Amino acid sequence: xxxxxxxxxxxxxxxxxVYALGYIIDLGPEVLFRxxxxxSSCAIEGNELADICGxxxxxxxxxxxxxxxxxxxxxxxLRSQIKDDNTVESWDNFYRS
Numbered sequence: 001x002x003x004x005x006x007x008x009x010x011x012x013x014x015x016x017x018v019y020a021l022g023y024i025i026d027l028g029p030e031v032l033f034r035x036x037x038x039x040s041s042c043a044i045e046g047n048e049l050a051d052i053c054g055x056x057x058x059x060x061x062x063x064x065x066x067x068x069x070x071x072x073x074x075x076x077x078l079r080s081q082i083k084d085d086n087t088v089e090s091w092d093n094f095y096r097s
Contacts, residue, residue: 013068020074020075020076023075027078029061035078036054036057036061043055060074
């Protein structure tokens, strides 16, 4: 059965998810593990966004299956937080969010 125009066939990956995953991986292991620690710390305090993003990042790092929408969400979140030089404006502010 053909998919409706402008929709993704069930089981297919969103085309931008490939680029989103590339963006995340290109941040490098040092940055990714720092984010994993920060997100895990916030998740323990009940931050739902940190819980979802942290688990998504953990799955990416350990090469486990991840839904494309979670990859897109994580990439969008990281892109909104990371400056061009791969630093965060203030880690103190991050922990308060």
